[in-house]
Amino acid sequence: MAKITIPLGPQHPALKEPENFMLVLDGEQICDATVNLGYNHRGIEKAAENRNYIQDIYLLERICGICSHSHVSCYIGCVEEIAKVEVPQRAKAIRTLVAELERIHSHLLWLGVAAYEMGFETMFMYTWRDREQVLDCLEMLSGNRVHYGINTLGGVRRDINAQQAKEIIKKINYLEERTKYYVNLATEEPTVLARTQNVGKLPYKVALERNALGPTARASGVKMDVRKQEPYFIYDKLDFEMITYDSEDVFGRVVVRVLELVESYKIIKQVLSALPEGAISVKVPWKIPAGESVFRYEAPRGEDIHYVKSNGSEIPERVKVRAPTLSNFQSIPYMLKGDYLADVPITIAAIDPCMSCTDRAVVYDAKNGKTRTFDWEELRKYSIEFYKKKGVNFSTK
Amino acid sequence: MKRKPMRILPEALKQLFKKPATSKYPFEKAKLYAGYRARINFEVEKCIGCKMCMRVCPSKAIEIIPAENQPQPQIGPDGKPMPVKKIFNCIMNLDRCIYCAQCVEICPKKALAYTQDFELAQIEKKKLRLHYKN
Ligand code: SF4
């Protein structure tokens, strides 16, 4: 049979930038895949070099809507290190609290997206409904659901009071209950297993070689989590586990993420039960002394790295961002190889890129030169139908 | 691995008898938390025109301009003109503002404040340009 090349993208979900996948198909099977990036260059790093340190907080927060706290914390970590600012303990605790709430909201969102890509829409609805609880917590704490703006140079902008803490605990208790159910659902439901086991394989060695990060790496048994390796904020004082799993497939990535939810609940309860007293921020001068710094941060999707270079003025000379998805992209071609076209949506979704825009793919038949267009929705439907024929069907459950 | 099919079924049946989770906005008022950041308000009397807010605004949404009608200089009892406080107006471009409230935080005179007024959509673009004046 003739090999067919399918371009997936570039108006494509994954990452903050749309990217393009060229999939070489032999029948239904993928025999090669390449990733092309760079379609949505927003010039954020350059823009950051034209704004002062305070304005950059809000600019960098908007790199991503889901990891907005991660990027800001990472940037602020750099600036505070250069300025040699000692952040008060209470501010660090509040930053940790928001970081974990963000992880919960990101992982619940991912669980919903993964269920949706599998065609398991009931679970999608339930996880997204429960995610509202975390968004409520974030709005209550910070004044916004998505771009919290809780961080500022030298600390945080808002304090937390006893009543808010009580409300958060209440919501976390509810989520804990729900997550127990999701753990069972995601690990024992035969249909989920059929769609995720042995799909998107990424062996331990390849994960290291291709620099996979975060839950993607941990599902391949790689023990890496910045919170453990190089603790920032107050993570060194908290008792939590690094979740790893060794099934090396999409199923492992589901397990790692749902179990990380449980760890995040644990962390939040610890932070709230031992909130240090004191100020929530210290003053940081307008002009940051010359210097440079790198900060590593464990975002929900993996390790985020920021580099800031200052020249003594109120504007940074250079800001460099390395978002985790960029690193995780290296693994995608490997994961796709040998899988079926129907597994593409769930495999790409499993590294947790931002599924924001509807994608379009062209199927080009090299033999007769005909083209056909698939959009993301069609491809998803196709994958559900493909598995229905094989007896994996969510709609009858 | 244990396999337990049909786990979702009892849950789905239970949900049938529950209230929908979706909020009925706009038919019902949206529930906001006390600290929600929305439209920024400006008080002419308090502003001293230091323009710190303009300096920190990440999206260049706020503009502080001298007011058109300034108070007339008064002659003091000693015959010399008394110092008068200059008056400033504020132009707020709602289409640019990202509601971060950094301007509120930096203002030394508390002339700015955030409100809970979030329903700001307009059909005409010029209505998004608020002019707070005396
Ligand atoms: S920071 Fe406050 S006082 Fe200064 S110009 Fe702005 S509104 Fe006026």
Ligand code: SF4
């Ligand atoms: S809220 Fe933020 S974006 Fe809006 S005017 Fe104030 S500083 Fe500018």
